[in-house]
Amino acid sequence: MSFYEEVYALVAQIPSGRVCAYSDVAAALGSPRAARQVGFALARLPRARADQVPWHRVINAQGRISGRGDLVRADLQRALLKREGVIFDAHDRCDLSNYRFVDFRSRMN
DNA sequence: AGGTTGACCATCC
DNA sequence: GGGATGGCCAACC
Numbered sequence: 001m002s003f004y005e006e007v008y009a010l011v012a013q014i015p016s017g018r019v020c021a022y023s024d025v026a027a028a029l030g031s032p033r034a035a036r037q038v039g040f041a042l043a044r045l046p047r048a049r050a051d052q053v054p055w056h057r058v059i060n061a062q063g064r065i066s067g068r069g070d071l072v073r074a075d076l077q078r079a080l081l082k083r084e085g086v087i088f089d090a091h092d093r094c095d096l097s098n099y100r101f102v103d104f105r106s107r108m109n
Numbered sequence: 110a111g112g113t114t115g116a117c118c119a120t121c122c
Numbered sequence: 123g124g125g126a127t128g129g130c131c132a133a134c135c
Contacts, residue, residue: 003132022117026131037132039116044133058116066116073116 003029007041008049010104014057017084018101019094021061028104035061043069056080057101063093 001009010025022035031037042055056077060066065077078088088094 026117031131033118033130034132035117036115036130037117040114040132041116043116055116060116061118068116070116077116 003031003034003037004041004044007038008045008053011042011053011055011058013104014054014101016054017086017099019057019059019081019086019096019099020101021096022058023061024100024102025058028102039066039068057084059094061096063096065092 006029007025010028014020022038023032025038026032026034029038038058042058045053045055059077065074065081067074078092081094082088086094086099
C-alpha cells in the first residue's frame with residue numbers, strides 16, 4: 001500500500017463534525033514529519049473518491065483551512081465543515097481542542 | 110539518480 | 123501576532 005493510499009484510509013476514519021491536522025495524519029502513519037506529503041496526497045485525491053474520503057476534515061495545525069493552491073477548494077472546504085457543525089471564529093480558526101480527532105484505528109492489516 | 114514540487118510545521122525575529 | 127526561513131519526505135519527472 002502506497003503512502004497516498006494509507007493517507008486516504010486514515011482520513012476515511014475521521015467522523016463528521018471532527019477535524020484533524022495534516023501532522024496528525026502523518027503521525028498516525030508513523031511518519032510524524034511527513035505533514036507536507038499528507039497535504040500533497042489530498043491534493044491528488046481522485047474526484048471519484050471524494051465521497052469516500054472526507055478530505056475537507058483535514059486542516060492545518062493552527063486550526064485553519066489551508067489557503068495554498070485552489071481558493072475554490074478552500075471555500076468548498078469551509079462550507080462543508082460548517083455544514084457539519086464545525087465553528088470558525090473571526091480569524092477563520094476553529095478550536096482544535098474541541099474538534100480534533102486522534103483515535104485512529106492503529107493500522108489495517 | 111538527482112532535481113523539483115508542494116492542501117505543512119516549528120522556530121525565530 | 124505575522125512574516126521569513128529551513129527542514130521535511132513521497133511522488134513525479
